[in-house]
Amino acid sequence: MSTSETAGSMSPDLEARVREARDALDAHTVEIVQWHFNPETGCPFWLQKAAELKFDPRKEIECFDDLNKFEPFQDEWLRGGPVRRWVPKAYADRPIYVFETGGTTGVPKSRVAMDDFRTDYELFSATLPDESFPPGSNWLMLGPSGPRRLRLAVEHLCQFRGGVCFCVDLDPRWVIKLIKKGWLEHLEAYKKHVIDQALTVLGAGHDIRCLFTTPKLLESLALALEDRDSSIADAGITGIFSGGTEFTPQWTRFAMEELLDERVYMTPTYGNTLMGLACSKPVTPNDGYKIAYYAPQPRAVIEVVDIDDYSQAVGYGETGRVKLTTLTKEFFVPGFMERDEGEREPPYEKYPWDGVSGVRPFREMAEATTVGVY
Amino acid sequence: MLKIPIIRWGKPYDSLEVDDVVHFETGEPIAQVSQANGGILQRDMRKAQRARDVLREIPSDELIQRIKKAADYYLEAELPLGDGRQTPDDFARQQSATTGLPEHMCRANMQKNHFVLTRMDEVLDALTRGLDLSILSRGYGVEQRGIVVSYQAQAPCLGLVLPSNSPGVHTLWLPVIPLQLGLVLKPGPQEPWTPYRMAAAFVEAGIPAEAISIYPGGGDVGAAVLASCQRSMIFGGEATVERYKGDPRVQVHGPGFSKILLGDDVVDDWPQYLDLMVDSVHLNSGRGCINCSGIWASRHTREIAAAIAECIGPVEALPPDDPQASLAAFTVPGMAKAIWGAIEADLRDDQTTHVTEQYGPRLVDKERCGYLRPTVVHCTSPEAPIARKEYMFPFVSVVECPQDQMLSAIGPTLVCTAITGNEKLQQELSDATHIDRLNIGPLPTTQLNWLQPHEGNIIDFLFRARAYQLPPERMAQLAQAVSS
Numbered sequence: 001m002s003t004s005e006t007a008g009s010m011s012p013d014l015e016a017r018v019r020e021a022r023d024a025l026d027a028h029t030v031e032i033v034q035w036h037f038n039p040e041t042g043c044p045f046w047l048q049k050a051a052e053l054k055f056d057p058r059k060e061i062e063c064f065d066d067l068n069k070f071e072p073f074q075d076e077w078l079r080g081g082p083v084r085r086w087v088p089k090a091y092a093d094r095p096i097y098v099f100e101t102g103g104t105t106g107v108p109k110s111r112v113a114m115d116d117f118r119t120d121y122e123l124f125s126a127t128l129p130d131e132s133f134p135p136g137s138n139w140l141m142l143g144p145s146g147p148r149r150l151r152l153a154v155e156h157l158c159q160f161r162g163g164v165c166f167c168v169d170l171d172p173r174w175v176i177k178l179i180k181k182g183w184l185e186h187l188e189a190y191k192k193h194v195i196d197q198a199l200t201v202l203g204a205g206h207d208i209r210c211l212f213t214t215p216k217l218l219e220s221l222a223l224a225l226e227d228r229d230s231s232i233a234d235a236g237i238t239g240i241f242s243g244g245t246e247f248t249p250q251w252t253r254f255a256m257e258e259l260l261d262e263r264v265y266m267t268p269t270y271g272n273t274l275m276g277l278a279c280s281k282p283v284t285p286n287d288g289y290k291i292a293y294y295a296p297q298p299r300a301v302i303e304v305v306d307i308d309d310y311s312q313a314v315g316y317g318e319t320g321r322v323k324l325t326t327l328t329k330e331f332f333v334p335g336f337m338e339r340d341e342g343e344r345e346p347p348y349e350k351y352p353w354d355g356v357s358g359v360r361p362f363r364e365m366a367e368a369t370t371v372g373v374y
Numbered sequence: 375m376l377k378i379p380i381i382r383w384g385k386p387y388d389s390l391e392v393d394d395v396v397h398f399e400t401g402e403p404i405a406q407v408s409q410a411n412g413g414i415l416q417r418d419m420r421k422a423q424r425a426r427d428v429l430r431e432i433p434s435d436e437l438i439q440r441i442k443k444a445a446d447y448y449l450e451a452e453l454p455l456g457d458g459r460q461t462p463d464d465f466a467r468q469q470s471a472t473t474g475l476p477e478h479m480c481r482a483n484m485q486k487n488h489f490v491l492t493r494m495d496e497v498l499d500a501l502t503r504g505l506d507l508s509i510l511s512r513g514y515g516v517e518q519r520g521i522v523v524s525y526q527a528q529a530p531c532l533g534l535v536l537p538s539n540s541p542g543v544h545t546l547w548l549p550v551i552p553l554q555l556g557l558v559l560k561p562g563p564q565e566p567w568t569p570y571r572m573a574a575a576f577v578e579a580g581i582p583a584e585a586i587s588i589y590p591g592g593g594d595v596g597a598a599v600l601a602s603c604q605r606s607m608i609f610g611g612e613a614t615v616e617r618y619k620g621d622p623r624v625q626v627h628g629p630g631f632s633k634i635l636l637g638d639d640v641v642d643d644w645p646q647y648l649d650l651m652v653d654s655v656h657l658n659s660g661r662g663c664i665n666c667s668g669i670w671a672s673r674h675t676r677e678i679a680a681a682i683a684e685c686i687g688p689v690e691a692l693p694p695d696d697p698q699a700s701l702a703a704f705t706v707p708g709m710a711k712a713i714w715g716a717i718e719a720d721l722r723d724d725q726t727t728h729v730t731e732q733y734g735p736r737l738v739d740k741e742r743c744g745y746l747r748p749t750v751v752h753c754t755s756p757e758a759p760i761a762r763k764e765y766m767f768p769f770v771s772v773v774e775c776p777q778d779q780m781l782s783a784i785g786p787t788l789v790c791t792a793i794t795g796n797e798k799l800q801q802e803l804s805d806a807t808h809i810d811r812l813n814i815g816p817l818p819t820t821q822l823n824w825l826q827p828h829e830g831n832i833i834d835f836l837f838r839a840r841a842y843q844l845p846p847e848r849m850a851q852l853a854q855a856v857s858s
Contacts, residue, residue: 182617188601219413226420250390251411258417289390 010347017352021297025353026063028298028327033061036332041090045077046332048085064301067325067334068311075336078109078274086112088329099149101273108147111273116299116330117149120276121157123296124241124269127279128161132239132265136162137209142198142217143244144172149273150244154212157241166206168197170217191217195224202235211237214244215251218266222259233263243269243277246360249289256289269293270359274333275300275324281348281355293359294351301325304344304356307364310337313354316346321362338362376405378456378566380590381573382418383425383556384583386456393563393590397471398705398743399694404471405456407566410589412598415558418587419602425556425585426530434507437552437581438494444572444579445491449484453574465571470694472564473539474703474743477695479658483542487572490545490824494552500825501549501833510833511554514842516852524842525833531556531585532836533603535596535610536569538562539702539766542662543609543627544572545824549832551576556585558606560599564705566590600624605836625835629764630663630788632819635803636671636678637794638777644674645681647793647816651770652685654791654819656748659702660768664789664811666819667764669772670780676752679729679772683750686768687733691745701767703743710737710744713765717749720760727752729772756783781806788829789819 010018036042037050037057050057055069083098091114099117100108139158145151151167158165178187198221202208211232213221218240222232232240240260247268260266270293271277278293278300295302304320306312314320322338341362345355379386389408396403429437447453452461460468466480473480490497498507505525509515514524532550536559537543550557559569569588577583589595600606600618607625608614615628634651636644654666669678692699704710714737721728729750730736738745748768753761761773762785775783781802784790791813792803800814810829813819822828844852 184597223413223416226417248391248411250409251413253390254411254414259413 014347014349014352017349018347021347021352022064025298025301029064029067030062032327032329032332033057033067035090035329036088039089041088041329043088043332044085064325070334072310073333073336075109078111079107083110083112086331091330097149097152098147099273100147109273110147111331113149114330116276116328117153118156118160119328120296120299121153122160123299124277124279125157125160128239128241128267129265133161133210133241134238137238138163138206139165139210139212140198140201140208141165141167142194142211142213142221143170144214145169146171146173148172150212153277154241157212158210163210164206166201166208168194168201170194191220195220199224199228202237207236209236209238211240213240213242215242215247215255216245218242218255219259222255232260237264240264240266241269242266243271247291248360249283249291252283252291253285253289256283270356272324272338274331274336275302275326278302278355279351281345281350290357291359292345292355292357294345294353294355295324297351297353299326299328301327301353302356303354304342307341310335314344316344319343319358322356322359375403376456376458378405378407378570378590380408380410380414381570381583381586381588382414383421383587384577384585387414395472395564395566398474398564398703399740401742402471404468405566407590410591410595412591412594415587415589415591415595415598416602419558422530422556422558422603424530425587426527426554428582429551429554429556429585430511432554432582434498434511434552434554435495437554438498440579440581441494441548441552441576442492444575444581445488447578448491448572448575449488451575451578453571453578455570455574460571460574465567467695469565469567472567472705474694474705475659475661476692476699476702478697478699479702482658483544486542487544487548487568490548493824494549497824498549498552501827501831507552510837516849516855520853522842522844522849522852524840525837526840527555528836528838529555529604531558531587531603531605533558533560533599533606535560535599535606535608536562536565537609538564538705540609540661540663542658544568546607546627546828546832548572550836551581551585553833553836555836557587558599558603559586559588560595561588561590563590625830625832627663627829630665631668631762631764631784631786632664632666632789633668633670633784633787633791634666634819635780635784635790635792635794636669637792637796637799638672639796640793641671641674644671644678648678648681648685650791650816650818651678652682655682655750655770656686656689656700656768657818657820659700660748661702661766662820664820664822665768666789666791667770668762668784669770670756670775670784671772672775672777675772675774676727679727679750679752682770682772683729683733686748687730687750689748689768691738691747701745701747703740703745704766705743707742708744710746711739713767714746717751717760717763717765717769720758720763721751723759725754725758726760784808789813791815791817791819 036046094114097113098110100110102108141154155165225231268280268291269277278295281292283289303323304314305323307321322340324336324338326333339362340359342356342359345357347353379388391409392406393409394403395405452459466477469480470477510525513526517523534547561569573586609627615626618624618626691701729752736747736749746767751771753771753773756775761771787809789811790809793816
């Protein structure tokens with residue numbers, strides 16, 4: 001990512017904000033690298049890695065771009081234990097969570113966390129409009145649970161906003177297994193089982209106004225409500241925060257126009273256990289329902305990079321692979337190559353740094369990956 | 375470039391997601407087709423009853439007349455298509471450009487559809503066994519012989535998950551509109567042309583547009599058709615057949631494994647049937663499920679294989695606009711090569727001989743597509759791995775098999791042409807439940823009589839006969855209404 005490259009005609013004010021954000025990112029990067037490679041505070045994994053590196057991160061990482069000196073982060077490093085090798089020494093006495101991703105077959109990837117999920121979702125909370133997500137209102141969490149971070153994170157978001165969160169279990173690993181085995185009747189039955197529970201909770205007089213769910217479950221829930229001559233809006237939902245699987249502009253338009261009848265606010269998000277949560281620029285018909293995500297910089301950074309050279313960002317509007325970097329005191333992941341591709345989006349007033357739009361499975365991996373299933 | 379929308383009960387809907395349908399050889403974009411998502415279809419199916427209701431406002435006889443008019447529009451008229459218009463020549467060129475089928479075959483398929491549409495009254499009369507269509511419309515009535523009958527529609531519309539590679543299948547759904555049921559069509563990705571043109575012709579002829587929906591899209595849309603429609607047809611391979619076998623809501627059309635059996639009483643005269651065998655294998659580029667993929671006889675099989683190979687082995691892959699072209703291209707990159715790889719693996723079996731080998735390589739691998747030239751193999755036993763294979767090009771196994779073992783060895787067979795005067799064998803063939811269409815005598819497997827059912831009678835699939843009892847006085851009224 002280069003600061004000298006600009007996105008067409010940026011106003012002087014925006015240019016200044018972009019520079020400011022970049023300076024903050026550079027300073028934050030240095031602080032986080034110092035923390036993770038300091039024997040007093042860093043985690044065993046990175047301290048051991050430092051010994052294998054041909055450079056001293058504490059001396060040679062002076063800005064965000066210097067993170068390219070690290071080899072690309074291997075997701076295999078996150079599989080298997082001991083889990084405490086990821087716990088920074090400074091936090092060794094704190095209660096530790098472990099969140100997992102993948103894991104349908106074999107050892108899942110895991111990451112440790114203490115407060116990051118709370119911090120991420122409190123920051124996200126500030127982006128939610130109060131009229132659609134009324135403070136104090138109750139939530140329904142209808143999405144992947146179990147060892148995922150999402151369940152605790154959404155519950156915290158709800159509690160942070162003063163509400164009580166109802167949850168329905170969903171095991172995405174079982175869903176993927178059903179698809180791979182071709183047990184489509186079981187898949188339908190499991191989906192119905194999940195949706196039935198959601199309908200029960202929504203109809204139980206808990207005054208639920210806000211919902212987290214995935215695109216596929218939102219569609220199923222809306223259709224199930226329509227079968228009962230109701231709708232998401234009629235069920236009392238005013239705001240939906242959705243994520244977990246791929247969003248397309250067409251699906252978003254369909255959801256807004258037909259499932260939500262333009263009466264319910266929906267904000268698509270992009271994220272994962274490693275990075276946290278990227279918010280979307282407001283999605284509007286005028287913009288062709290384009291969904292552009294912006295990472296919560298400087299705690300996490302999204303880059304869209306050349307598929308042949310992961311250290312080079314593509315031009316604005318061009319397609320590349322999504323590269324994530326996590327920069328918190330709990331967890332340091334430089335240059336994790338996501339299984340997604342998309343188009344690089346320019347900074348704008350609210351998020352004066354790069355974003356990504358059109359996120360979809362990375363073409364070289366798409367055939368081998370089961371995505372968007374729940 | 376043409377922009378083709380989704381059709382939601384007659385109303386065009388431009389999706390934000392489009393699929394570029396391109397020329398199979400040049401990659402030139404031909405049309406941009408809006409892509410639906412499963413949810414759109416599921417929501418629209420809530421209004422499916424409306425399709426049946428609007429069609430029931432028009433008597434079946436009148437619908438048949440309109441369908442006949444539509445036949446001529448389909449064959450001859452310039453019709454609206456998306457944001458443009460389409461002449462019959464455009465249609466043939468476009469269909470050929472995206473499916474790989476030679477243009478003259480596309481035109482021949484238009485004639486076939488036209489033929490069925492113009493004889494719709496005869497087709498329905500045959501398929502319903504002469505039933506007054508108003509009985510299907512109302513759900514009950516009295517037959518000419520004075521018996522109360524009831525046929526209840528099992529769905530307000532028929533869903534179809536159509537293929538890309540075989541435009542011939544469209545004749546199967548043409549009787550649906552005059553039966554006063556709506557149509558929910560999911561075209562094959564490379565063959566949006568027939569569903570859209572047929573729908574345009576229907577509407578032009580006065581069929582209510584709100585009775586027809588067309589949802590181009592991916593696998594989720596196909597799944598939504600099957601999940602949302604109470605009756606649907608799907609076309610696919612063996613895996614698809616296996617998946618939906620026994621599901622009363624789904625009529626599945628897969629490979630045909632169609633065959634010609636030569637009885638011991640006629641096999642010595644095999645040269646007399648050579649043209650019939652060649653046509654059955656080669657016509658329409660061997661793509662249809664009704665094309666013959668197996669010729670079984672107890673003797674002379676090597677000579678038969680050699681004679682067929684001599685006729686079709688030299689056939690070359692010609693450009694799609696060449697009137698002499700008889701081979702369709704495989705438009706999915708790598709497919710022709712993969713099929714040839716599978717055939718080569720089977721040819722290693724020592725019971726199998728590749729008889730067309732002397733006519734040069736079969737695989738013609740091009741940058742964006744591939745062709746497979748006609749292939750004839752000889753098997754000394756039904757146990758040869760390739761003996762019962764079917765591929766979507768002119769391919770045939772000539773199998774040596776004693777007559778008394780044929781029926782148990784041939785496996786599922788969509789069209790069986792049995793050339794024999796042996797009455798015992800004829801009776802066994804008539805009783806064989808693994809044979810669908812049976813031709814007794816020298817008829818090519820590709821010669822379909824449209825008055826006969828195909829892989830199940832569509833009337834039985836869409837309507838259920840049930841008891842319907844009336845007091846004598848009401849029955850007398852009905853009987854009187856029929857006789858008057």
